[in-house]
Amino acid sequence: MSNDQIISSVKDTHLVQKRRNQMIKGAIALFKEKGFHRTTTREIAKESGFSIGTLYEYIRTKEDVLFLVCDAIYDQVRNRLETATDWDNPAIANLEEVVESYFRLMDDMQEEIIIMYQEVKSLKPESRDYVIKKERDMVAMLEKMFSACLPETFDAQDASLLANNIFVQGQMWGFRRWMLQKQFTLDQYIERQIHFLKQSLSTHLIQREETS
Template identity: 45%
Template sequence: MKKKKVPSVIKDQRLIEYRRNQIIKAAVSLFKQKGFHRTTTREISRLSGFSIGALYEYVGSKEDILFLVCDSIFDEVIERLQPHLRTDVVGIERLKLVIRSYYKVIDHLQDELLVMYQEAKSLDSEALPYVLHKNDLMTNNIELVIRHCVENGLLQLNENQIKLASHNIIVSGHMWAFRRWALQKLYTIDEYIDLQTSFLLKGVGAPGSAQEEIAATLPATEK
């Protein structure tokens, strides 16, 4: 799918990337506090560290900034997952590694993820399909690892179950950000990863005792 083109009068691609990263960080902070519609481009430029005129050298509109925020989140998630998709680790251990890596990225991008899902509805008709496509790519990466386990006889899942399992992993990762006000009082990110991985693997019928894995992560008083 063709990527939305964000206009810039600057020709230096490295400078464009550097300045847009500044704009993205400022926008995430302000969108989180005030929402997309209540945030002004002047506020974004001020927090970015340059004038409103300079900001418009790198973007054409506030909607462009929201698109850059969404696009950068998916790019980072996919980039961090790629090494584990090509790792020498195979089978269920590979699936565990990919789940852990994905959750760690979500932990790192909590604010960005919240902003993206709260404000994506404000993307224009050109940007929204592209962002949704990037979301599908992220899910497909998880699906490929599950499918590899099925093809090697490690999981017994049909096509619908493979797809649903990949979506379950994506959503359970998002939950760490969406319900952090509750979950992060109860668990560290590593405890959350261990528990969710155990539940997910049990759900897809992975070999081994998921119950024993879950019990091993609980405090002694809860066993």
Template identity: 30%
Template sequence: MDEAPEGPGGCEDAIGGAPAVTAPSRPRAQWRRRQIIDAATSVMEREGFHRTSMAAVAEAAGISVGLIYQYVENKEDLLQLVLLDVLEDFRAALPAATEGVEDPIERLDRVFDAYCTVIDRRYRALVLAYRETRTLAPQGRKLVMDAERGKLVPFVTAIEDAAARGTMEVEDPTLLAYTLVMSAHAWALKHWFLSERASLDEYRRHQLGLVLRATLTPAAREHYRYLL
């Protein structure tokens, strides 16, 4: 087990701005942080939050318990670290997917593709989020919920722009955006079943096609038939 402290000072990667005991160099800190997050996700998914111990996470990560406390203060902080890490993946991937794309339907296609790709890569952590977010303290839940709302923005913006251009007929862009988001979540929540019936791309195209067939105007259906 790695018992040695990783450097002097306060760790910049600690949760909620709380100073940690020591701080490694940034590249090493990022690598160690990823190691801890992956181990915590695996153990919490298998055991549940309440049965998970810091010792079990440390063993899964191949480090000492003391080293984990350089990054978090307690087990709830560790759960929050895992959940916010998943949401950070979405925050980084979604804007990048639509950068420079003017057509709103193309943007919707690309942002949904990026969203599903993150879901597929992090589906175990997403299942954990569904199961354990309620465990967080109110402040932690608010952080997660605010980040969740932020994920909707590129979906809603694309749908609103399409409606303004007359290519989609939508009563509530936010509800439609959430319909797409929840269909992506189903890939994680029912991964054992859906992954046996379709590839990720097949599933994504099927779900987006359902939404577009229900909302595109007749002229737009012809123009975007390659997405249907």
């Protein structure tokens, strides 16, 4: 399943995207306040600025709205990573820029990320599998960046684990904000996480040289 497979009776693709973006913003505000299950489609329509009849011209079910929310989150993550990555000149400095850009996006979207992980279980298996696949794609972009910046340094397994660590560290800023944001500013959190990443990379390189 993909965004395009959600049935709409409206054929104007620009208008469909505009209305669905309104739904996404309205739904996120309501899901934050009430959760997915206690939010009604009528409330989503009102929060989005149109009637319930108009809502059903663009989606079929409330689950479709949740799917659109999840899809939009990962589209933003993908776009941010692609924008920050310099595939023509991969380097450690660029890797740091990618990680910092990702962490800052997670700060901007911390409410949305929390909602997605809390409510993705409400999606049908096909839609849930699609969202999980998109997450794997995001991690794969980080894996590719590690491999490009540090050729012949990490095997596929290590690169995958390191990419997953970075991915979770970004999300952790929102998940554990009740503690972390009392101890660190966002800049401090990013600086320390990149510091630990560089330490880990240096240790890994030294170990490889000692065993080679």
